[in-house]
Each structure stands twice: as C-alpha cells, then as structure tokens.
Amino acid sequence: MQRLPLIAPQPPRLSLMTDALRAIEARGTYSNGGPVVRGFEAAATARLFGGQGACLAVANATIGLMLAIRHAAGPRAGGDALALVPAFTFAATAQAVQWAGLTPVLCDIDPEDWTMRADAEAAAFARYGDRIAVVVPYATFGAALDLARYRDYHARGIGVVVDAAASLGTIDADGHQFGAGAPFPIVYSMHATKVFATAEGGLVHSGDTARIEALRRMSNFGFDGGRSAEGPGLNAKLPEVLGMLATAKLEELEGIAAHRAALDRVYRDRLGGFADAHGFQFQALRGSRPALQFQSLLLPRAFAGHRAAIIAALAGQGIGAGHYFSPHLGEQPWFRSSCVIDRALPVADEIAGRILSLPVTDGMTETDVDTVCTALIDACRSAGLDGLRVERRGRAVHSALIVGGGPAGTALLTAATKGDQLVPLAETGLAIVERDAVLGRGEIGSYAITSDSTAETFLTAVKDNVHGDIAALTEHPAGREVALYAGRLGVPLARSTPLLEATGARLGTLVAQHGGVVATRSEVVEARRTPQGDWAMRVRNLLTGDERVMRAANLVIATGGYQDRAHVAAEVIAGAPIGDLAGDRLVLGDDFLRLGGLDRLRARLAEVRAPRIAIVGGSTSAMAAAVLLLKASPALPLGAGALRLYHRRPLRPFYRSAEEARADGFTDFGAEDICPLSGFVYRLAGFRLEARELVLRMLGVGGRAPDPRMALCRLTGENDAAMRAELETADVVIGALGYRPRALPLYDAEGARIALMADHPGRPRLVDQRCRVLDAEGRVVPGVYGLGLASGHVPDGPLGGEASFSGKANGLWLWQNDIGRMIVDQILADRARAAA
Known part of the structure; x- marks a missing residue:
C-alpha cells in the first residue's frame, strides 16, 4: 500500500554537507551570530525580501514571537496590557504573548480566509481601548494577509507583530514575498515540518532595520556591545549548523513552494466541484501564491461529527490526515483559564469543528492528490451520509x-x-x-x-x-x-x-x-x-x-442539574414563598457561585455601608456561598451577624470514624448516622473540606470559635415571623436550595x-x-x-x-x-x- 503521510519533512541533508561542516569546525564558531548565520540573514534579505530592511535568524519562531511582542509592548509588558490574538491559531501565538508579559484577548476569525476579523478587533478596541498594547495577527496556514489595517495600527502607535510561521515562500498580490518591507516584525518558522524546512529555527523580517537590530540585542541577553544587559533579553541565537541548513534551503524554496501550490490547485479543482453536492469548502487565499504546509478544507456540515471516522478511514488507505487548530485556543483548557474571552467565537467554533488537514508534501504528485480526493469522498460517503441513512432506517x-x-x-x-x-x-x-x-x-x-x-x-x-x-x-x-x-x-x-x-x-x-x-x-x-x-x-x-x-x-x-428562578422563588421558607419575601433581592445560589458572581454582588451592594446578606439553604452550595463571602478579598464590610444562613436540617460534619468524631469533641450522632461499610460518620450527609471547616467553627466543635460575622438560623416553624422579617429586610437573599435534575x-x-418524577416541583x-x-x-x-x-x-x-x-x-x-x-x-x- 502506498503511504501518503500528512507531513513528510525534507530538510537539506547534512550528510551531503561535509565540507561545510568541516569549515564550521575549522573556524571554531558554532553560534553567537557566526558568519554562516549572518550570511544567511543577508542572503534571505536580498533573495526573499528584495533587499528591503533586514532579517534576524533565531532559534525558533516562538522565541522570535516572544522577542518581537516583548519589544512591541515596551514598558507596558508585565502590567495589565493586552494583546489581540485570533482564536484560530497555533498555541505558540498565545503562549508567546503570555511569555512576553501580556494577556491575550482571543478574537473571532473571518469565515472566508480564517484570519482575525476586523470587526472583532474593532470591538476589542472599543471595549479595552489603550490597554491593547500589541496586535498579533496570524497568516493562517501559509496564506498572505492584507496588512493595510495593521499598517494603520502601527501608524497609530499600536504594536504589531505578524505570526507568519508557515509563510516563507508565500507571494503577495504584488508578487513579493509576503511581509517584505513591513514596518513591523513578521515572524516565520523554519521548522522541519514547514515548506522552508530545516531542523529548527525562525526568521524575523522587518523593513525597519533599527527594529531588527533592537531584536538582535534582545536575542543576545539584552547585551549592547558589551557584557552588560541594557534591556530585556534571552538567548535566541540560531546555531551555525542550522544556519547552514537554512542557507541550503534558500536554493530549494522557489521550486518547493511552486510545486505545492500546483498540488493545491488540483485539490481545489477536484473537490471544488462538489461544493453543492457535498459541501467541501476551501480557505480563501490572499496573494498570488501560498506556501502550503498541508491542504486545509472544511468538511461538509452534515459530516462534521464524523471527522474522526473519516480520518480513520483515510488512515486505513495509508493516507495521513489531521485537524490543525482544532480545538482552537478558546477551547483549550490553559487558554480558557488564562486569556480574555468575553465574546462568543462562532466562526472559530465552526471552522475548528469542520477543519480537515490533508497531505501536501514535496514528494507528492498530482496523481497522488487525486488518490487522496477519491479516498476522502469515499470516506465521507461511508462514515457520513450512508451512516446517517443507516441510522434513520433503524439498522x-x-x-x-x-x-x-x-x-x-x-x-x-x-x-x-x-x-x-x-x-x-x-x-x-x-x-x-x-x-x-x-x-x-x-x-x-x-x-x-x-x-x-x-x-x-x-x-x-x-x-x-x-x-x-x-x-x-x-x-x-x-x-x-x-x-x-x-x-x-x-x-x-x-x-x-x-x-x-x-x-x-x-x-x-x-x-x-x-x-x-x-x-x-x-x-x-x-x-x-x-x-x-x-x-x-x-x-x-x-x-x-x-x-x-x-x-x-x-x-x-x-x-447535570440546574437552578430555576421560578422553582427557587416558589420554595416556602418561614411560611411564605421566598420570592414573595425577597422580590428582586433574590440571587440564585448558582449564579453567585460562578466566576464573577462575587463581583456582581459587590456592585449590587456598593452603596450599602453595612450590608445584610441572607443565605437560604442547608446544602453544600449554601455553605460554599458562605465560605466565598467570608473569605472575599478585599473583605466585604460585614458586621456581627450580617451574614445569616437559614436551614431546616441540622448541619453535620463528616468524620472518618466515631472515634475521630469523639476525639474532636463531636458527639451529636448515633448508630444510624454511621455507614456500616466504611465506619464513616455522616458519610453522605456530612459536609466536607472547606464547608466542613466552617460548620465545625459555627457549631463550636472542639472549642472552635465561630465567625462573628455569621449566624446560623434553624427553621423550626416556631420563629417564622421573626425570620420572615429578617428576610424581608436583608439587602441580598441568596437562594442556595440545591439543584433540579x-x-x-x-x-x-x-x-x-x-x-x-424529575418534572415534579421542588428538588425531585x-x-x-x-x-x-x-x-x-x-x-x-x-x-x-x-x-x-x-x-x-x-x-x-x-x-x-x-x-x-x-x-x-x-x-x-x-x-x-x-x-x-x-x-x-x-x-x-x-x-x-x-x-x-
């Protein structure tokens, strides 16, 4: 079976460069901007960029991005400054922003060319204004990018760094290497998987030679002519051996890029005709020629959920396939927790959900492309359309x-x-x-x-x-x-x-x-x-x-479960529905416990000097709400008894054994409260961890001192009138009454x-x-x-x-x-x- 891998690295062969390797050994210079690397930078500037500006070779493109973004941010790095980043890009883009001391703001992408969309950038500027220090667009999958609006940002004093990792060999609409002469840094990759394949390395180009020299100083620990750091820096230098590979790749680049562009045309001719019947969609390419690392297309919408099966079917035919940038940054756990994502990303969601990556390698022929296309159509029919029909027929x-x-x-x-x-x-x-x-x-x-x-x-x-x-x-x-x-x-x-x-x-x-x-x-x-x-x-x-x-x-x-305002409001507390007692002061416990809930409560109480807060419920979520309020930083202005928790059943702590409970001074349990299998006391009913610690304090177990800001109010039916009055006058009432299925x-x-039974009222x-x-x-x-x-x-x-x-x-x-x-x-x- 012929194998067509998704990626087939073909860097220049070191085994054919023995004379050049011996020359490096004879000179004894292996890094630190030696003659091979400096010669490559000059040759790249002349051959790729028409002699405009200058180039800096670096150890890899991610380090190049870090340097360029850090330089663009200047003294604002490390504060609350932000950088705009497309959600649909490689992790390195956002990681470089973070290492440079800024927080990424993830923006949605254009549905045609899959680059960061102008209106998303405009919305971010409207929302964050001067906090945005740098904009980092990505030239998606080796395509060119319209740099006009980024030149405008640059002219306005906003930092711009273009991630063009896969774009060495890409020709813009004017017939030049994409990025040639740009006033801001354009960062390219020379990784083994790219069209410009070496082993590892990156190239930073700008039409501004002074900017490149500043980055060169940063790439050498911030040294400026001596051994004393004059600014931020790190070691980003490209070794001489890798400079030798990069120099050799310059000779091959034009032929490789042209060959891959020809394969792209075959893909589009072969599959583009199925746009109506099958719905394959291609990236709209800017410029006159892309540098394709692989072929990217969107599966028909009806087949989006079958992508894994389609990839498996292609693998069975010896064809490599993948789904680059899926999940996109907004779906990856690190970036979800560390980036600003305050708007929906519907286009990135769809593109990431349908993206399919297919082989485009140096050794492929147009016949190979046809083989891939035939296998793809067969895989879609088998795993997608036909599979749906089988399920609809009930087989x-x-x-x-x-x-x-x-x-x-x-x-x-x-x-x-x-x-x-x-x-x-x-x-x-x-x-x-x-x-x-x-x-x-x-x-x-x-x-x-x-x-x-x-x-x-x-x-x-x-x-x-x-x-x-x-x-x-x-x-x-x-x-x-x-x-x-x-x-x-x-x-x-x-x-x-x-x-x-x-x-x-x-x-x-x-x-x-x-x-x-x-x-x-x-x-x-x-x-x-x-x-x-x-x-x-x-x-x-x-x-x-x-x-x-x-x-x-x-x-x-x-x-899972949910809280519903109507059901919570209908809950009878102290003889009356909580909705009648609290009115618009009622806050659902689930809303309060979510990220931002405490901030929303602060804003609600901003004008209240001595707020009174009621939590209704004896559940884990009720105690979690109390813990969140008591350990808020900065602290809320809660006086004695300002936080009151209303509960029906006794609050019970969990213990691993009856002996442990008694040793701690807790004796309020009997044989029916002990799990016969584990010996745990209140195995199911007992509060654990943070909630348990608060319960132990509030009950005064083992001599613990209750928090004076909080009071426990047991709903017994004997004190309904007093408790109704308290709830009616509380500034906020948090309904933490558990969840419905x-x-x-x-x-x-x-x-x-x-x-x-789950449809019954209350908490069924x-x-x-x-x-x-x-x-x-x-x-x-x-x-x-x-x-x-x-x-x-x-x-x-x-x-x-x-x-x-x-x-x-x-x-x-x-x-x-x-x-x-x-x-x-x-x-x-x-x-x-x-x-x-």
Missing part, C-alpha cells in the same frame, strides 16, 4: 448512548475502566453525545469555589488505571497541578478542569478506537421509544443545525410525552436506587439510566451510607466508582441477554 443500534460527556458522563467511563470494562462497552457500540467541543470539563471550571472532593479523589480517576495512557495523566501538567492541592481543603474548580478535560480526551479516544462513537458539539433533543423496545434519539449538530437519528438499547442521562424529553412508542429525584430513571408515578422507564448532579441516587445496601440519610448523594468519587459501575454492569448484562 444501527448502539448498546448505550450517554447523553452528556461532562464530569458525570466521563465518570461513567472512568468507572468502566476501573473494572476493565470500557473496551467491552465500546465494542458493543457505545455512543457519547456532548454539547462541548471536548469531553470531561462540563461547566465545573466556571465556578469560583473549591471542590467538595479532595485532590486525591480527582487523581484516583487516573492513578494506576488499567489503561497506561490514562494512568500517565498523574504526570501530566494537569495532574501535577491537582496534586499540589493534596491534603488541602479541596481544589479550586477552575484548576480541576484541565485534568478533567485531559482524562475525557483519553477516554474518548479509547471509545473511538474500539468501535464506539464520540459526537461532540452535538446535543440530544429528545428520545422516543421504538416498537422494537429500544430508543431513537434526535441528535442535532450544534455547528451546522443538521439533525440525525441515533438508536440505542440503553440511554444514560448525564446532563436536567431531564431529557422522553416519548413512548405512541409518541406521547412520558412525564418524569431522577432515578431510583439502581440509577434507573423514574416516571411521574415512580415506575422505571425501561432502558434509561441517570447519574450526576441532582440525579437523586441514595447509596444503600452494598454501596453503604448511613441509614439516617434522606437527601441526594452527589460526588465525583461515587460517580467514578459505585454508581458508575452499577450502571455499566446493568448495560453489559442487558447486552449479554440480548446476544443470548
């Missing part, structure tokens, strides 16, 4: 479909790995449908609080896993970061997201490798029982709006909506003790399971738990272990019965 029935691939949905997969059941589960036709671009993270990272699960609990999902690539996540940067919180009072939820996402990615890969289906950026709209007894789900692609039908013998609802619309075989449960979804009458809905926040499962019997517990059991450990395994076992048993 493809998955063993199970998980609705929701967030923390609960992936916890089910984790539970399967712990029993070495994930591969058998995937091989039976498991499917996962998730609204997000990736599995695992859900909405956890949007909360400003710490977890009620320990760092050790997060790590047990991966530690010693039977799948080596999952077990290796303990040494992944995300795993090491969570490990920093071992032995502490929880993990900041925003810091747990990278590990959840990394785990979700590897779980999803395992599922796909063993025959399962992972459909991201998709949602299940509804599920209907078929006459055959399985379930038909209407699944919508959120990028394209296209819908298809997927069938499954079992359905797992893992869509987010159920899926289900219909029976006749098309009638199935009323669920979704499932029974075996995690089976219940209808409004408490009957099991066949083949439908549920887990996750507010699902309502209460461990008992072989799962343990104290007899006195009557609430809902939520917890990552439970989902990843006992609860998850319970569902997996039932699905596999059902499959075995069906096979028999």
Whole structure:
C-alpha cells in the first residue's frame, strides 16, 4: 500500500554537507551570530525580501514571537496590557504573548480566509481601548494577509507583530514575498515540518532595520556591545549548523513552494466541484501564491461529527490526515483559564469543528492528490451520509448512548475502566453525545469555589488505571497541578478542569478506537421509544443545525442539574414563598457561585455601608456561598451577624470514624448516622473540606470559635415571623436550595410525552436506587439510566451510607466508582441477554 503521510519533512541533508561542516569546525564558531548565520540573514534579505530592511535568524519562531511582542509592548509588558490574538491559531501565538508579559484577548476569525476579523478587533478596541498594547495577527496556514489595517495600527502607535510561521515562500498580490518591507516584525518558522524546512529555527523580517537590530540585542541577553544587559533579553541565537541548513534551503524554496501550490490547485479543482453536492469548502487565499504546509478544507456540515471516522478511514488507505487548530485556543483548557474571552467565537467554533488537514508534501504528485480526493469522498460517503441513512432506517443500534460527556458522563467511563470494562462497552457500540467541543470539563471550571472532593479523589480517576495512557495523566501538567492541592481543603474548580478535560480526551479516544462513537458539539433533543423496545434519539449538530437519528438499547442521562428562578422563588421558607419575601433581592445560589458572581454582588451592594446578606439553604452550595463571602478579598464590610444562613436540617460534619468524631469533641450522632461499610460518620450527609471547616467553627466543635460575622438560623416553624422579617429586610437573599435534575424529553412508542418524577416541583429525584430513571408515578422507564448532579441516587445496601440519610448523594468519587459501575454492569448484562 502506498503511504501518503500528512507531513513528510525534507530538510537539506547534512550528510551531503561535509565540507561545510568541516569549515564550521575549522573556524571554531558554532553560534553567537557566526558568519554562516549572518550570511544567511543577508542572503534571505536580498533573495526573499528584495533587499528591503533586514532579517534576524533565531532559534525558533516562538522565541522570535516572544522577542518581537516583548519589544512591541515596551514598558507596558508585565502590567495589565493586552494583546489581540485570533482564536484560530497555533498555541505558540498565545503562549508567546503570555511569555512576553501580556494577556491575550482571543478574537473571532473571518469565515472566508480564517484570519482575525476586523470587526472583532474593532470591538476589542472599543471595549479595552489603550490597554491593547500589541496586535498579533496570524497568516493562517501559509496564506498572505492584507496588512493595510495593521499598517494603520502601527501608524497609530499600536504594536504589531505578524505570526507568519508557515509563510516563507508565500507571494503577495504584488508578487513579493509576503511581509517584505513591513514596518513591523513578521515572524516565520523554519521548522522541519514547514515548506522552508530545516531542523529548527525562525526568521524575523522587518523593513525597519533599527527594529531588527533592537531584536538582535534582545536575542543576545539584552547585551549592547558589551557584557552588560541594557534591556530585556534571552538567548535566541540560531546555531551555525542550522544556519547552514537554512542557507541550503534558500536554493530549494522557489521550486518547493511552486510545486505545492500546483498540488493545491488540483485539490481545489477536484473537490471544488462538489461544493453543492457535498459541501467541501476551501480557505480563501490572499496573494498570488501560498506556501502550503498541508491542504486545509472544511468538511461538509452534515459530516462534521464524523471527522474522526473519516480520518480513520483515510488512515486505513495509508493516507495521513489531521485537524490543525482544532480545538482552537478558546477551547483549550490553559487558554480558557488564562486569556480574555468575553465574546462568543462562532466562526472559530465552526471552522475548528469542520477543519480537515490533508497531505501536501514535496514528494507528492498530482496523481497522488487525486488518490487522496477519491479516498476522502469515499470516506465521507461511508462514515457520513450512508451512516446517517443507516441510522434513520433503524439498522444501527448502539448498546448505550450517554447523553452528556461532562464530569458525570466521563465518570461513567472512568468507572468502566476501573473494572476493565470500557473496551467491552465500546465494542458493543457505545455512543457519547456532548454539547462541548471536548469531553470531561462540563461547566465545573466556571465556578469560583473549591471542590467538595479532595485532590486525591480527582487523581484516583487516573492513578494506576488499567489503561497506561490514562494512568500517565498523574504526570501530566494537569495532574501535577491537582496534586499540589493534596491534603488541602479541596481544589479550586477552575484548576480541576484541565485534568478533567485531559482524562475525557483519553477516554474518548479509547471509545473511538474500539468501535464506539464520540459526537461532540452535538446535543440530544429528545428520545422516543421504538416498537422494537429500544430508543431513537434526535441528535442535532450544534455547528451546522443538521439533525440525525441515533438508536440505542440503553440511554444514560448525564446532563447535570440546574437552578430555576421560578422553582427557587416558589420554595416556602418561614411560611411564605421566598420570592414573595425577597422580590428582586433574590440571587440564585448558582449564579453567585460562578466566576464573577462575587463581583456582581459587590456592585449590587456598593452603596450599602453595612450590608445584610441572607443565605437560604442547608446544602453544600449554601455553605460554599458562605465560605466565598467570608473569605472575599478585599473583605466585604460585614458586621456581627450580617451574614445569616437559614436551614431546616441540622448541619453535620463528616468524620472518618466515631472515634475521630469523639476525639474532636463531636458527639451529636448515633448508630444510624454511621455507614456500616466504611465506619464513616455522616458519610453522605456530612459536609466536607472547606464547608466542613466552617460548620465545625459555627457549631463550636472542639472549642472552635465561630465567625462573628455569621449566624446560623434553624427553621423550626416556631420563629417564622421573626425570620420572615429578617428576610424581608436583608439587602441580598441568596437562594442556595440545591439543584433540579436536567431531564431529557422522553416519548413512548405512541409518541406521547412520558412525564418524569424529575418534572415534579421542588428538588425531585431522577432515578431510583439502581440509577434507573423514574416516571411521574415512580415506575422505571425501561432502558434509561441517570447519574450526576441532582440525579437523586441514595447509596444503600452494598454501596453503604448511613441509614439516617434522606437527601441526594452527589460526588465525583461515587460517580467514578459505585454508581458508575452499577450502571455499566446493568448495560453489559442487558447486552449479554440480548446476544443470548
């Protein structure tokens, strides 16, 4: 089988350069701007840029970006200055901005040429004004870029640095090397995978020779003629051996770039004719010739969810394919947590969701391109259109479909790995449908609080896993970061997201490798029982709006919980609905606990000198709200008893044993409050971590001193009038009354909506003790399971738990272990019965 790899590096061969290597050895100069590198810079300026300006060769393009951005930012680096960066680019662009001491603002891209769009830049300038120190556009995939508006920014004193990593060899509309003579730095890559392939290296060009000389000083530790640093700097110098490779590549560049451009035309001619029938879309190219590292196109919208299968089908034909810049920066955990993303990125979402990268290499022929195109069309027909028709005809029935691939949905997969059941589960036709671009993270990272699960609990999902690539996540940067919180009072939820996402990615890969289906950026709209007894789900692609039908013998609802203002407002507290007592002073606990919630409350109370805040609820979220208020920095002006927590049931702390509880001075428990399996006191009802510490203080356990700013108010029915008066006069009332399960619309075989217990008012449960979804009458809905926040499962019997517990059991450990395994076992048993 002929193999056509996606990338086939062909740098000049060192083995043919022995004389030049000996000359370097004879001179004894290996770096520090030796004659080979300086000769290459001069030759590149003359041959590529028509003698305009100057060039600086650097160790790699990322370091070149760091230097150029740091220089452009000047003294504003390290403060609150911002840099505009397109969301659809390589990680190096934003990483360089951060290393240069600025915060990236991610902007959406143009739907035609996939570069940073002008109106997104304008909106950012309108919002942030002078805080924007530098603009860093990216010449996407080696295409040229219209530099007119960036020249205007430069003229206005705004720093501009162009990331043109793949554009050495690109010709602009005037017939010149793209970027020639620009007044600001243009940074190119000479990495082995680029058209200008060496081993490693970068080239910075500008028409402003003084700017290049300033960057040269920065590339040598900030030295200016001596050994004393006169400004910021680092070691960015290109070694002489790599300069030798770069010099040789200059001789080859024109032929290579022209050859690849010819392959691009074949791709467009071959697939462009399918624009109506199949919907392949190509990047609109600026300039007269791109320098293509690979071919980039968009899959037809209807096939976007089948990209992994299409890539696998191409691989089966010996053809390499990928999806560069997917996920885009706004979907990557580090940048989501460290960049400014205050606007939606719909175009970047769609482009990243449909992008496909195909081979364009030095050794390919036009016949090879035709082979790739034929294989692509066949793969799309097989994995996309025909697959949809099979599902609509009802011939493809998955063993199970998980609705929701967030923390609960992936916890089910984790539970399967712990029993070495994930591969058998995937091989039976498991499917996962998730609204997000990736599995695992859900909405956890949007909360400003710490977890009620320990760092050790997060790590047990991966530690010693039977799948080596999952077990290796303990040494992944995300795993090491969570490990920093071992032995502490929880993990900041925003810091747990990278590990959840990394785990979700590897779980999803395992599922796909063993025959399962992972459909991201998709949602299940509804599920209907078929006459055959399985379930038909209407699944919508959120990028394209296209819908298809997927069938499954079992359905797992893992869509989490939610708070609804109407339900919270209707809750009767102290003899009256909380909505009547609080009016527009009512704040949902979920809104307050999210990032920015505390700031919104501060703004609300800005004119109140001595605010009085009421929290209604005895849940974990209620105590988390209290912790967030009490440790706010700067502190809120709370006087004695200004924060009051209203709760019905006694507040109980968790202990690992009765002996531990008594030793701490806590004796308010009996035999029915101890888990018979673990010996834990209040295993399910007890507060943990930060919430536990606050409860212990407020109860005065072990001589602890309560926080004078807070008061506990037990709702007993005897003091309703006084408490109603307090709630009516509080400046803010936070309704932290737990969550409702987010159920899926289900219909029976006749098309009638199935009323669920989850539809009841208040905080109903979704499932029974075996995690089976219940209808409004408490009957099991066949083949439908549920887990996750507010699902309502209460461990008992072989799962343990104290007899006195009557609430809902939520917890990552439970989902990843006992609860998850319970569902997996039932699905596999059902499959075995069906096979028999």
